[in-house]
Amino acid sequence: MFGGLREKLMAARQRLGGSIEAAVAKAETEEGAVPAPESPSPVAAPPQKSPSPPSTPSFVERVRVLITERELIVSENDLDEALSELEMTLLESDVALPATDAIIASVQKNLVGRHRKIGESVDALVVNALKGALLDVLGSGFDLKEYITKHERPVKILFTGVNGTGKTTTVAKIGYYLKKEGFTVVIGAGDTYRAGAIEQISVHAERIGIKVIQHQEGADPSAVLFDAVQYAQSHKLDVVLADTAGRFHNKANLMSQLEKIKRVMKPDLVVYVDEAVAGNDAVTRAFEFDKTVGADAVVLTKADMDSRGGAAISIAHTIGKPLMFLGVGQAYDDILPFEPAKVVDELLDCGT
Ligand code: GDP
Numbered sequence: 001m002f003g004g005l006r007e008k009l010m011a012a013r014q015r016l017g018g019s020i021e022a023a024v025a026k027a028e029t030e031e032g033a034v035p036a037p038e039s040p041s042p043v044a045a046p047p048q049k050s051p052s053p054p055s056t057p058s059f060v061e062r063v064r065v066l067i068t069e070r071e072l073i074v075s076e077n078d079l080d081e082a083l084s085e086l087e088m089t090l091l092e093s094d095v096a097l098p099a100t101d102a103i104i105a106s107v108q109k110n111l112v113g114r115h116r117k118i119g120e121s122v123d124a125l126v127v128n129a130l131k132g133a134l135l136d137v138l139g140s141g142f143d144l145k146e147y148i149t150k151h152e153r154p155v156k157i158l159f160t161g162v163n164g165t166g167k168t169t170t171v172a173k174i175g176y177y178l179k180k181e182g183f184t185v186v187i188g189a190g191d192t193y194r195a196g197a198i199e200q201i202s203v204h205a206e207r208i209g210i211k212v213i214q215h216q217e218g219a220d221p222s223a224v225l226f227d228a229v230q231y232a233q234s235h236k237l238d239v240v241l242a243d244t245a246g247r248f249h250n251k252a253n254l255m256s257q258l259e260k261i262k263r264v265m266k267p268d269l270v271v272y273v274d275e276a277v278a279g280n281d282a283v284t285r286a287f288e289f290d291k292t293v294g295a296d297a298v299v300l301t302k303a304d305m306d307s308r309g310g311a312a313i314s315i316a317h318t319i320g321k322p323l324m325f326l327g328v329g330q331a332y333d334d335i336l337p338f339e340p341a342k343v344v345d346e347l348l349d350c351g352t
Contacts, residue, residue: 001328002309006347008089009130013348015082016126020111023078076112083108094279094310099137099317106133131344138340139316142297142324144174145181145337147269148239154186154232156240156265158225160258160293161273162285163246166301166327168197170273171243172204173327173335174299179210180333183238188228189214190221190261193245201243208332221245221257222264229265242267258293269296271324276306283311287319295319301327304334309347312338 083104090100110129148155157174161167168191175185187205189212191197198214205212213228225242232240244261245254262270272295274282286298298315303326306312316323323338 001303001326002307002312002347004307005093005309005313006349008093009347010349012082012086012089013123013126013130015085016079016107016111016129017122019079019082020074020122020125023074026078027073074112076108079108079111090310090313093308093313096280096283096310096314096318099314102137102317103133106136127348127350130348131350134313134344134347135340137313137317138343139322141338141340142322143337144178144324145183148178148183151268153236153238154229154240155238155269156229156232156242156267157269157271158190158242158244158261158265158267159271159273159299160244160289161246163194165246165273165275165278167246167273168201168204168243169330170299170301170325170327170335171201171241172208172210173332174325175205175210175241176208176332177335178239179208184235185210185239185241186228186232186235186237187212188225188240188242188265190225190228190242190244191246192217192219192221192224197243197245204332222261225261225265240265255292262293270294271297271299272321273299273301274311276300276303276309276311276326279306279308279310283315283318286315286321290319290321295321297322297324299323299325299327303336304328312343 086107087100087104090103091097095103107129110132111125159167159171171187175187178185187201187210189198189201191201192215195217198217202212202214211231213224213231215224215227221244225240225244228240228242231237242261242265244258261267270293272286272289274285276282278285282300286295289295298319298321300312300315300323303312312323312326326336326338328334328336
């Protein structure tokens with residue numbers, strides 16, 4: 001997942017580190033000789049055992065000493081090129097412009113200026129700056145289990161999104177995930193518009209052992225989903241997962257259908273589903289959907305096929321709604337709750 005972006009971020013990490021070391025080396029040349037460390041620092045070379053005069057510290061040691069034992073001064077100019085490269089990397093990876101700007105500004109703010117006795121290596125400094133910047137744009141995610149646990153039951157979740165992106169599969173995957181976590185679930189087959197959609201969700205539901213409420217093709221989706229909520233209430237179930245059509249005769253029709261569904265079933269959460277592989281298009285569509293209908297969270301499917309990672313990185317920041325799950329394959333358990341800290345560690349290759 002996001003392998004291309006990970007590689008590019010590794011290169012950016014090294015490039016930023018190189019720029020900082022170059023800046024320190026420049027300062028050293030301007031200042032004259034660098035004093036050797038008075039006491040060994042955690043990252044300095046181990047002290048020589050032999051009583052012979054200490055050898056001249058290597059360049060790397062001297063740089064480390066400068067950074068860990070003294071104050072580090074890095075100017076904006078020192079990082080200009082490396083930051084421009086990082087900016088290009090993010091844009092090429094389909095990270096939306098506002099998210100890219102936010103990441104660059106955060107890294108710059110973190111690295112430029114003085115860090116007195118920071119006591120860490122250049123690489124750790126860079127990794128922490130990148131980590132902080134990415135975590136800021138990724139937001140906090142959305143813990144669905146916690147939400148359901150704390151909420152009055154049944155929790156009603158309406159799924160909507162563009163056809164073909166994996167919406168129906170996502171409803172089944174989330175049903176399977178919640179069932180495994182011990183919740184009771186019913187699915188409402190609210191996509192009555194598309195030929196075969198009711199059968200498709202019914203087949204999924206049967207395979208994962210979840211009850212599905214359905215009417216015939218062309219029925220009013222609001223009526224189906226109302227019945228699904230009634231079923232959940234009378235059977236004291238925890239969750240209603242409502243599948244809906246991603247397409248109608250036209251956009252206005254779709255919107256008015258969704259408005260009606262919202263009035264009738266009163267969802268607790270509206271979840272917008274799109275595919276990570278669509279990159280910036282997915283971000284734009286989610287933004288528009290949120291503006292017109294309103295979304296509480298987003299699921300991105302097909303993250304397993306997306307090496308750029310741009311939509312996943314920027315969607316929460318751009319639309320201001322959390323990313324809840326990533327779809328990572330075609331099997332029912334190929335769904336991951338979106339945990340920003342884990343994703344960032346994986347992207348920067350500093351996980352456990
Ligand atoms: P819908 O029209 O939006 O309801 O889409 P479907 O649920 O029918 O899915 C369309 C196709 O995408 C199917 O072949 C799914 O197996 C596939 N799909 C769904 N989610 C994922 C995913 O996370 N990864 C991959 N690789 N394929 C997926």
